[in-house]
Amino acid sequence: MALPHLVKYVYTHGTDEVIKRGKKIHAIGYVELVEYDELFGTATFRVKDDSYSTFYKVYIHHFRDPKATSLRCGCPYNLGDICRHEAAALFQLQELLDRGHLQTGHIRYDQRHTVVKMKSIDLKHLRLLCAAETLVQAETFLRTHKAVIEYAENETVKAQVTLEGEVYDVLIKKNEERNFDTSCEYEDSDHPLCLPKVIVFLQLLNTYGAGYFDSIRNWDKEKNKLLEAYGYSLKDDLKGKFEFTYQEGKPFLRVLDATIKRVATPVPSARQALRTFPTPAPSLPEVPIAPAVSLPDQRLGVVFNFNKKSFPRFSVDAVIGEPNEENDGFAGNVEKLDIARFVNTDTFNDSDAALLQLLRKLQDAEINKYVNRNSPFSGIWENILHHEADDLPEETKDLITEYLQPKLHRLFQEFGSQALVYTLASGKAFKTAQLQPLQLQTTEAYPLFHIKKNSHYVVHCKVKAGITELDLSDNEAPTPLLFFYNHQGFCWKNKETILLIEQFRPTGKMVINSTNWKQQLQEMILP
Template identity: 50%
Template structure:
């Protein structure tokens, strides 16, 4: 992943303004550590505001696990889950974790992707980020050899290094944080972020092009055109012998080579002032402006075939009746990519508009770009329904969309302005069907049966009024579950990928010969997170048995932990396990 989960939490739950100001707070050094509890994974920061001399306390609890992470700030901000002080504290905490300032955790690096936190090419920093042997080996290599540069544009360098008869591909690229994403096909270094091949390319670029090389290959076309426009030129013109660009502090500056070229003359003439018009209105001419009818926004759930997860939420507007329970006119679809006058809408509708804009495909693409190192191509991808995206990419999409849609379900539960557009129907008012959103979040359940020398794992979902197989979803996409005209959303983003493994049949068939391996690899881990029911599978249940008690001593930093363990027939059960635990014994299951 390009982003660690702490930074990902900021991007998922904060507005662009909050993210920008959170970075500013961190960059100004306005975050101070007050208290750190390593055992409970709690930490408290004192954060100074970026605009006022005001200090706030930010409490971060259970920060070592993204599933249990929670934040609390003493400021009054309540427009989103993450305020700028929380954002600044999380950026600072991530920086401390990267520098290993909170413990003596051993860090192992995978050279397929490492993030190097340097802004400019610097020999001293290269020495810090490599081992002594690697640094000297890179220096020695460059005395008689060079790496082959395959690509160098848009702050991205792709090179090939031929070392000791083996060729390795190296990719160096600036990311959004202005640090370096680095990748190498070797696996020769796990103790340092830079292997010898990366070190060779970095050294070569510094030696041949200077510390600011990556800024010089940044795409500055927009800024360059502004500078050239002062002289009546653009990048499309022939600039040879007329202009050249130099870079200072990474920014382009225009140098005029042809002294005969002058700046375009500005219009310095004084324009005549407009003559004021007599706007006096007599009493007879006065009139009241008609009060514009209040419009109401409605949410429409649609199915689209072009992009995973094949579900899109749209907005419509129309005039509502006096009780604000239904539309009295035809609705109009709103284009979320264009300007929408929000003056005629209520505050709730304005918030709904902001939330829906966060779910647009362009926002999903931005998130994928942040979290997919060396990609930067998602805006150009057109995906068909039968194209299978990698599981990691689908996980990222669900990870971004699920919490936002889940929040919408909680807020719009009981709303009269939620509609469903059936598949393959045109987007017209007549085709919109009244729907409802449920705040009952669902989880998959599993039934395992044995028949004809096969084990059948049936994936089901339990709704308040029905127990259904997942194939009985009335919606073509499985991001949401539709029963009649009521929509449900999964409790966790991980549930979506799990359910997709059982499609399109809704079940998984395991041969008896593979049962033992599948039981260990898939079924037992599944039973720790979800409800798993065994129907006619051989099993032995242990009830009312008295366990043998043990106490396990664990050393965790400066603490000594006492953990109780309950032993049933040689199997250990801890207090965090579920009510029923499954263990394989011979050809049957032991249920405790």
């Protein structure tokens, strides 16, 4: 049985130590649910550390969607993707879901007071918080009618909406948590927002923009500070002289009259000296000597080794050596590093030290751990004998791709511009002379499709790598997980793209019958 995706997230992104201590924190009972939102799929936990009497808040977003799940913790841990507090929170969340404690029944809303959790007027949130037909009715209403805004000050809006001859009073205001408190007498117990509220929100959004409530906030203190620089205040007549604009919810001053200049800040006059001293003879200024830029004693290098016969057809090795003067390569021979053992990182710079932690995650031992946890042969995968010549099952390939892709993507995005990267071609011995330099690109490669129609459809798959459009067969890497061309390395966006590309390998084209074209177009080409 496959693991739940929350537990799978822990085993995928956490180190062995993080997983162990996360289980300990969860078992002791140091995890407490603070806030839970069924609608948005968010949960907030208060987690006590297992070593110190310190509490941290862990925020989990979109936990129902395995592809969009994200976490944030207030602790300073930065040596891995997740910390022990996040691991403990995920274990606790999964336990609550398994026990059914978070399965709420049908919620009934009282429109006289509902809280809308959004920081600004957002159309996406409005769609979630009201019925689909309500949004359509509100848009139809606003084409010919308007809500009457009676009051709009101090982040509070009072309006009247007339529907079928009946007048509804709507009150919307920002609360202390910067969310919206709403009130109306309209009947709608199934959604947080009823029709009159949606009408007012949409009218404000279309007329004034998403940050309207910030613009009617009392910013007098901040505005006076801006005007003081020109010798004015809000008590003066500012018409035709100044105008306030709002960006990201903050006021900015715009000067309309070009003759108005900033008031120079008076410099306090120096106090008269009580005693005069002889003026020393002028001396030549000393020319400061620029400090020499110190290079790290050793640099860490990454090698994509294509001597591996089984999927994914490559391994990632680490080498160390003395950097050259430009610090963009090695000055001499390099030494292969056994990163499964302890490595002293004192001679590395901060970037290489962080890179080492990521490279450890890309080793075969870590890949096998992930496959062992998630494959149908869970628990016995490591005991099965595998020969390099044997092709792996598709399920296993899919698990390996699922594990490696996000880590390779992080390698390209975070370390691509500064890491020393090389390739070792298949059949070559691991020697410095055989290593070819490779420049990792932070821009992702993505597929392009050219379609020709005869009696059937012929789809040609091209690859957009940087500014160049290439054939799929131009890939110099013998793996579908990466795209290398002319000493440049590109990474795909996600696992789905890799699986799509795999269908076109090795020829780069696919023939589709006319009867299956519509289905293939919707499922493969358009997404």
